[in-house]
Amino acid sequence: MDKHKKAWLIMSIFVVFVVGFFVGKNSESRKYRVPLAGCQTSILPTDKKYLTIKLEFPTKKMFQNYYSPSLDFTELYLPETDSVKTTFETFGYNGYFKVSTGEIYQCGFFK
Structure with a gap:
């Protein structure tokens, strides 16, 4: 595997990890964003x-x-x-x- 393919693979894994982290964090906090009617x-x-x-x-x-x-x-x-x-x-x-x-x-x- 040459250096370009290895660098591309490492960057792809990093991007997938970062995107997954933010998507998971957003979905975790979403349940608290619903307003309470009649509060x-x-x-x-x-x-x-x-x-x-x-x-x-x-x-x-x-x-x-x-x-x-x-x-x-x-x-x-x-x-x-x-x-x-x-x-x-x-x-x-x-x-x-x-x-x-x-x-x-x-x-x-x-x-």
Whole structure:
């Protein structure tokens, strides 16, 4: 195998690896990009100063696919000091877990 063929083979393998990495990373984060319809944010009328985010999902399938295997969770309560832009908390069959998100805007969670 001459040098040109060997160089072409190495470059091809590198390009396939890089493209595969970005495609995989994009498909992994895609599930967090779906906006939540009817998301409402408001301060609870209590002395504890909690921020409540009520989640109203258009379909159960959307809830299961993107956020939790459990359908029991519809509201999220976070202390006012917590950064809502970086934490989405929920409950699933495996118990309590957190999902980091990039930001919340226009009543949607996006990564």
